[in-house]
Amino acid sequence: MNPGLRRLLSDYGMLVVLVLIGLVFSVLTLEEQPATDAAAARRLVAAISRQVPAGGRVLVAVRPTPEDGRLADALVTELSAAGLDVADVVRGEPQAVRASLDRLAKAGSKVDAVAATERTASWLVLSEMGELFPTLGQPPIVVPDTVVWPNFLKADNLLNIANQIAVIAIMAIGMTMVIITGGIDLSVGSLAALSAVTATRLIRDQCGGVEASTAGMVFSCAAAIVVCGLLGGLSGAVITLCRLPPFIVTLAMMLVTSGLAYIASAGQSIYQIPESFVWLGRGTGLFGLPHAVVLMLALYAAAHVLMSRTTLGRYLYAVGGNPEAARLSGVPVRRVLLFAYVACGLLAGLGGVIMASQLKSGSPTYGAMYELYVIAAVVVGGTALSGGEGKIVGTLIGAFIIAVIQNGMNLANIESYTQKVVLGLVILAAVLVDRLRHR
Amino acid sequence: MTAPLLSMRGIVKSFPGVQALRGVDLDLHAGEVLALLGENGAGKSTLMKVLGGAHLPDAGSLLLDGRTTAFRSPQEARAAGIAVIHQEFNLVPGLTATENIFLGQEASRAGFVPRADERRKAAELFRRLGAELDLDAPCSRLTTAQQQLVEIARALARDARVIVMDEPTAALTSREVDRLFEIVRDLRSRGIAVVWISHRLDEIFALADRVVVLRDGRNVGARPIAGLGRTELIELMVGRELADEYPRRTAAPGLPRLVVKGLSRGRAVRDVSFTVRAGEILALAGLVGAGRTETLRLLFGADCRDSGEIVLDGRRLDIRSPRDAIAAGMGLLTEDRKLQGLVLGQSIRENFSLPNLAALSRLGMVDGRREREAFGRHVDRLRMKVPDQEQRARNLSGGNQQKVVLAKWLERDCEVLFFDEPTRGIDVGARHEIYLLMNDLAARGKAIVMVSSELPEVLGMADRILVMHDGRITGEIDNGPHVTQEQVMRLAMA
Numbered sequence: 001m002n003p004g005l006r007r008l009l010s011d012y013g014m015l016v017v018l019v020l021i022g023l024v025f026s027v028l029t030l031e032e033q034p035a036t037d038a039a040a041a042r043r044l045v046a047a048i049s050r051q052v053p054a055g056g057r058v059l060v061a062v063r064p065t066p067e068d069g070r071l072a073d074a075l076v077t078e079l080s081a082a083g084l085d086v087a088d089v090v091r092g093e094p095q096a097v098r099a100s101l102d103r104l105a106k107a108g109s110k111v112d113a114v115a116a117t118e119r120t121a122s123w124l125v126l127s128e129m130g131e132l133f134p135t136l137g138q139p140p141i142v143v144p145d146t147v148v149w150p151n152f153l154k155a156d157n158l159l160n161i162a163n164q165i166a167v168i169a170i171m172a173i174g175m176t177m178v179i180i181t182g183g184i185d186l187s188v189g190s191l192a193a194l195s196a197v198t199a200t201r202l203i204r205d206q207c208g209g210v211e212a213s214t215a216g217m218v219f220s221c222a223a224a225i226v227v228c229g230l231l232g233g234l235s236g237a238v239i240t241l242c243r244l245p246p247f248i249v250t251l252a253m254m255l256v257t258s259g260l261a262y263i264a265s266a267g268q269s270i271y272q273i274p275e276s277f278v279w280l281g282r283g284t285g286l287f288g289l290p291h292a293v294v295l296m297l298a299l300y301a302a303a304h305v306l307m308s309r310t311t312l313g314r315y316l317y318a319v320g321g322n323p324e325a326a327r328l329s330g331v332p333v334r335r336v337l338l339f340a341y342v343a344c345g346l347l348a349g350l351g352g353v354i355m356a357s358q359l360k361s362g363s364p365t366y367g368a369m370y371e372l373y374v375i376a377a378v379v380v381g382g383t384a385l386s387g388g389e390g391k392i393v394g395t396l397i398g399a400f401i402i403a404v405i406q407n408g409m410n411l412a413n414i415e416s417y418t419q420k421v422v423l424g425l426v427i428l429a430a431v432l433v434d435r436l437r438h439r
Numbered sequence: 440m441t442a443p444l445l446s447m448r449g450i451v452k453s454f455p456g457v458q459a460l461r462g463v464d465l466d467l468h469a470g471e472v473l474a475l476l477g478e479n480g481a482g483k484s485t486l487m488k489v490l491g492g493a494h495l496p497d498a499g500s501l502l503l504d505g506r507t508t509a510f511r512s513p514q515e516a517r518a519a520g521i522a523v524i525h526q527e528f529n530l531v532p533g534l535t536a537t538e539n540i541f542l543g544q545e546a547s548r549a550g551f552v553p554r555a556d557e558r559r560k561a562a563e564l565f566r567r568l569g570a571e572l573d574l575d576a577p578c579s580r581l582t583t584a585q586q587q588l589v590e591i592a593r594a595l596a597r598d599a600r601v602i603v604m605d606e607p608t609a610a611l612t613s614r615e616v617d618r619l620f621e622i623v624r625d626l627r628s629r630g631i632a633v634v635w636i637s638h639r640l641d642e643i644f645a646l647a648d649r650v651v652v653l654r655d656g657r658n659v660g661a662r663p664i665a666g667l668g669r670t671e672l673i674e675l676m677v678g679r680e681l682a683d684e685y686p687r688r689t690a691a692p693g694l695p696r697l698v699v700k701g702l703s704r705g706r707a708v709r710d711v712s713f714t715v716r717a718g719e720i721l722a723l724a725g726l727v728g729a730g731r732t733e734t735l736r737l738l739f740g741a742d743c744r745d746s747g748e749i750v751l752d753g754r755r756l757d758i759r760s761p762r763d764a765i766a767a768g769m770g771l772l773t774e775d776r777k778l779q780g781l782v783l784g785q786s787i788r789e790n791f792s793l794p795n796l797a798a799l800s801r802l803g804m805v806d807g808r809r810e811r812e813a814f815g816r817h818v819d820r821l822r823m824k825v826p827d828q829e830q831r832a833r834n835l836s837g838g839n840q841q842k843v844v845l846a847k848w849l850e851r852d853c854e855v856l857f858f859d860e861p862t863r864g865i866d867v868g869a870r871h872e873i874y875l876l877m878n879d880l881a882a883r884g885k886a887i888v889m890v891s892s893e894l895p896e897v898l899g900m901a902d903r904i905l906v907m908h909d910g911r912i913t914g915e916i917d918n919g920p921h922v923t924q925e926q927v928m929r930l931a932m933a
Contacts (some may be wrong), residue, residue: 311796318793321782329793330765388784424444
């Protein structure tokens with residue numbers, strides 16, 4: 001195997017683990033799914049055409065969900081294309097179907113076929129249609145064929161995973177840099193809480209609360225992120241100037257910051273903010289991806305470039321690998337360390353802002369224990385706690401491994417207390433696998 | 440000749456990408472000192488690792504007392520009486536000498552260690568070695584020479600019949616070296632076989648009975664020392680004729696470039712002043728602890744000076760960190776390349792670029808192609824034996840590692856270069872290349888300050904010699920054919 005390929009596998013091997021876990025959950029959540037895409041609609045209409053001559057009238061009955069709605073739209077298109085008349089399209093509960101059938105019966109029309117889903121077909125109003133509405137004839141009820149597909153791999157679910165992990169993943173970028181320099185930052189969870197509280201409080205008190213403008217919201221979020229960056233810088237300064245261990249310094253900072261968050265919010269949740277604030281945390285846009293996910297991917301791309309192609313990236317690895325040798329080669333070790341902690345603080349602040357946007361409020365209880373998940377994502381992704389090595393993209397994979405496991409367990413209906421045990425064991429196994437790979 | 444105590448026959452060992460041993464035969468007799476010589480990468484450490492049970496050979500056999508044996512682990516080798524003392528000792532720094540000696544073989548009863556008993560045995564061992572040291576101090580507080588004695592005592596406590604010593608004198612003063620020689624001769628008289636791995640030919644001629652030369656994973660010659668010539672030995676090692684061990688040059692030093700006045704730092708460096716001219720190689724000689732490395736570190740900004748003035752090319756420099764020194768055109772090759780010269784976990788290309796990133800990048804982004812080309816030029820010029828640039832620095836032999844460190848500074852085209860023990864732990868072939876390089880730099884007008892503990896090297900390379908003792912300069916010698924090692928030693932011990 002050529003050395004380049006071997007190195008690639010070595011650096012990003014956890015991707016294999018992620019894929020395997022995904023496969024396991026795909027198998028565990030296999031279920032018969034009604035097909036709802038255009039192809040399924042075509043097949044359904046083809047089945048109807050075989051039983052109903054051209055010009056026949058078809059009732060479409062679906063539930064008011066987005067998925068069913070897409071099916072209904074596709075059916076209408078296909079029915080017209082097949083030369084069949086659409087008697088009515090009902091997107092609602094059984095009462096709506098009954099109302100529609102009533103109207104059709106009173107108008108004296110006939111229904112030659114009913115295009116329904118598995119669920120709607122089981123409604124009494126349709127299954128007993130013959131007895132309830134004898135004048136409409138005895139139309140056959142045709143449902144889309146089913147396909148066996150894992151619930152895990154449905155597009156909505158995958159996007160949900162990405163959206164849920166976005167905050168932790170973004171915070172993990174900064175943590176990766178800090179860990180690569182041989183340090184650690186335990187304060188990220190509390191910083192996120194402080195950021196959420198600061199941003200929402202500024203919006204509520206300084207920018208007009210529920211009437212706040214976009215500029216006001218942006219300013220508040222920026223201020224919150226900057227505050228967290230400054231606190232990160234303070235940690236970094238104490239670590240580099242007083243030569244104290246990062247574990248202790250950031251542990252102290254974690255407590256201080258948490259206290260500040262509680263003080264700033266008077267222990268309450270701050271919710272007097274505009275509805276539009278959720279744009280970042282809940283909105284979707286580009287290619288149907290949630291904004292938080294787009295931001296996450298953009299930040300990872302930028303961080304990857306920074307670590308792998310810039311001078312600063314080289315300095316970070318060198319400082320982590322051998323700070324004395326780095327110093328003697330002219331690397332500004334203190335400045336590099338400071339940068340890592342400031343970056344970690346800024347990204348933690350950003351995480352807090354996204355959380356506030358997702359939950360439309362700021363509370364000092366946010367981010368509790370997040371530092372552990374963030375560190376787990378970094379370590380599972382292949383970065384050694386001893387410093388000097390690790391890849392940013394590896395952290396993304398690590399974050400996804402954690403998110404996939406949690407999501408998969410939910411889908412497989414594993415009880416929540418058991419989930420905690422499983423998550424802990426899987427993190428251990430992932431790191432073990434990584435260690436063995438490096439032998 | 441008596442039957443050998445230990446025989447290695449046809450030992451073959453490969454690692455991914457490299458064949459370290461290609462069928463090596465070696466005989467070791469009781470009561471002899473066998474010198475094992477070879478260039479870095481020739482296979483010496485691998486052979487000793489096989490002997491010590493750390494590696495299993497791919498092929499070949501080991502005979503102890505004429506019986507075929509195999510060591511599947513270091514414990515088995517130790518139990519059979521093979522003791523290996525590495526260059527970086529295997530002592531636990533926080534434990535005392537006694538505890539280290541009996542580590543792993545405490546004769547404990549119900550989990551309790553017989554401390555008084557062990558202490559008595561340790562004291563006896565040291566008495567037999569003719570050494571005195573504090574048995575209750577943690578080994579981190581012992582000097583290198585004392586730590587080495589602890590290692591030897593440990594080997595003797597296990598009734599070792601073969602003791603392998605890897606670069607044993609690298610960090611010893613010459614007085615300690617003499618003492619070590621006495622001990623080794625004593626071990627020899629007791630019937631113990633000693634394998635002595637070293638690059639210092641003077642020592643080998645003084646101490647060894649026989650010498651085995653390895654080259655490219657093969658045994659290319661086993662000779663008795665008596666009657667063996669130095670040139671012949673070097674040629675065996677290198678496989679070619681070496682005209683001069685220390686290359687000659689027509690030294691014509693020019694105007695003063697580096698002027699140092701009143702450099703001081705506590706007791707380590709006291710009022711040191713000197714001048715280095717363009718094209719001159721100035722050697723700092725002296726015993727370990729004389730303040731030579733400390734002086735270089737002060738000049739380079741690695742430590743803070745209490746007082747002193749540094750003037751380069753007429754300009755007064757305010758050097759407060761290595762960054763300042765590097766910006767002024769200085770470069771430092773540290774004494775310990777693994778701890779201070781290289782980031783072992785990174786590739787050699789990344790190590791090379793570290794002080795050169797500004798020149799190799801644009802707007803903060805590193806130009807990968809320019810970097811690879813620049814490093815490639817140095818790989819060729821310094822004749823580095825590396826399969827590819829992405830090799831991790833820790834996988835290279837000592838000589839190649841030193842070349843990477845050199846390449847770092849050569850790329851910067853430094854005006855002043857500080858070499859601290861530039862050829863320590865490096866084979867003859869690579870040494871010669873480094874000497875040629877130093878001459879070349881001098882010829883181009885650079886100022887070179889070299890710290891070296893090897894007097895032959897000092898006398899072979901320097902234009903002027905400054906001798907230091909206890910932080911001060913005790914003497915200055917203009918080098919020439921009349922200068923002797925004794926002259927230098929006298930000043931070093933003044």
